[in-house]
Amino acid sequence: MLRVKNISISFTRYTKKRKRQTLSPVSDISLDVQAGEVVALIGASGAGKSLLAHALLGLLPKNATMTGEYRFKGEHIGPKRIKELRGRDIALIPQSISYLNPLIKVRKQVYRSARLSGRCHCTAGERCDKAFARYNLADSVKSMYPFQVSGGMARRVLTATATAGKADLIIADEPTTGLDPKVATQSLKHLRELAEQGKGVLLITHDLENAVRFSDTIVVLYNGTTVEVTQAAALHEGKSILHPYTRALWQALPKNGFTALPPAPPSIGDSRNACNFAPRCHIATEACKKSIPTLRSINGTMVRCFHARS
Numbered sequence: 001m002l003r004v005k006n007i008s009i010s011f012t013r014y015t016k017k018r019k020r021q022t023l024s025p026v027s028d029i030s031l032d033v034q035a036g037e038v039v040a041l042i043g044a045s046g047a048g049k050s051l052l053a054h055a056l057l058g059l060l061p062k063n064a065t066m067t068g069e070y071r072f073k074g075e076h077i078g079p080k081r082i083k084e085l086r087g088r089d090i091a092l093i094p095q096s097i098s099y100l101n102p103l104i105k106v107r108k109q110v111y112r113s114a115r116l117s118g119r120c121h122c123t124a125g126e127r128c129d130k131a132f133a134r135y136n137l138a139d140s141v142k143s144m145y146p147f148q149v150s151g152g153m154a155r156r157v158l159t160a161t162a163t164a165g166k167a168d169l170i171i172a173d174e175p176t177t178g179l180d181p182k183v184a185t186q187s188l189k190h191l192r193e194l195a196e197q198g199k200g201v202l203l204i205t206h207d208l209e210n211a212v213r214f215s216d217t218i219v220v221l222y223n224g225t226t227v228e229v230t231q232a233a234a235l236h237e238g239k240s241i242l243h244p245y246t247r248a249l250w251q252a253l254p255k256n257g258f259t260a261l262p263p264a265p266p267s268i269g270d271s272r273n274a275c276n277f278a279p280r281c282h283i284a285t286e287a288c289k290k291s292i293p294t295l296r297s298i299n300g301t302m303v304r305c306f307h308a309r310s
């Protein structure tokens with residue numbers, strides 16, 4: 001359903017001395033989402049997860065440039081087509097609750113999204129009410145404005161907004177932030193159900209444990225680049241992890257010893273031609289500091305590391 005290949009995003013800005021500067025927070029991200037599948041996009045803060053989500057919905061700021069291949073249902077997607085798909089075929093559950101319109105009551109916002117996403121006026125209302133019930137939002141919440149609802153409720157309203165329509169691909173950017181563990185589990189179960197109904201779900205999260213529990217495929221990002229694409233089942237036991245960063249994430253889980261990764265040292269010199277994980281990697285060699293590893297397949301897992309072995 002979704003194919004993203006070698007996507008890079010850069011920003012142009014001008015310094016105080018009017019020098020043009022290019023920043024590339026995302027380089028070479030590749031991932032696929034099939035119908036019926038939950039793909040978890042995992043990475044630390046600043047890894048480029050939201051930026052990728054915004055790029056897929058055509059929501060990047062004007063000074064941003066995106067390169068690479070972006071296909072949806074086989075069709076090559078350009079900036080004009082993204083606008084047509086946004087909200088209708090591809091829905092976003094945004095990371096920030098500030099995306100709710102402060103001046104419109106929450107039910108009306110869910111209703112509008114359902115209409116935008118292909119529901120006719122006779123079914124949109126019903127879908128809307130079903131979504132409210134599904135996300136445990138009481139009837140009294142329907143006529144509230146966003147400032148009147150709690151953060152957790154607002155997040156559930158955003159989820160209802162993205163799921164009340166007919167969109168085939170749901171991009172959920174940290175949909176469980178601020179929810180208590182029980183409600184968070186419930187929300188993730190709902191996303192799982194949407195996949196079981198045939199939708200594709202891209203679940204963006206920091207939470208490796210829930211990603212393993214609720215997704216089929218895990219895509220690990222480090223500093224804006226895909227470092228590993230693996231089956232969630234492979235991470236259950238921690239046996240077939242191939243990239244040292246994925247291994248570090250797994251070892252940082254409470255059940256696996258809570259071992260923290262050493263902090264990133266300040267970058268010295270030009271690191272454009274090096275593996276970007278090398279400064280924190282315990283198996284890095286000189287080769288890792290001289291060129292960027294490509295994403296390669298080992299027994300069906302995609303990994304970006306010179307030293308990965310099956």
Ligand SMILES: Nc1ncnc2c1ncn2[C@@H]1O[C@H](COP(=O)(O)OP(=O)(O)OP(=O)(O)O)[C@@H](O)[C@H]1O
Binds near residue numbers: 023
């Ligand atoms: N408009 C922008 N101009 C320049 N750099 C930007 C812009 N927006 C984001 N970035 C940079 O892109 C990088 C990735 O940001 P992004 O918000 O995608 O991270 P994230 O993985 O979603 O993190 P978090 O888990 O904290 O939400 C960051 O280093 C950020 O500073």
Ligand code: NI
Binds near residue numbers: 049050051173
């Ligand atoms: Ni984010």
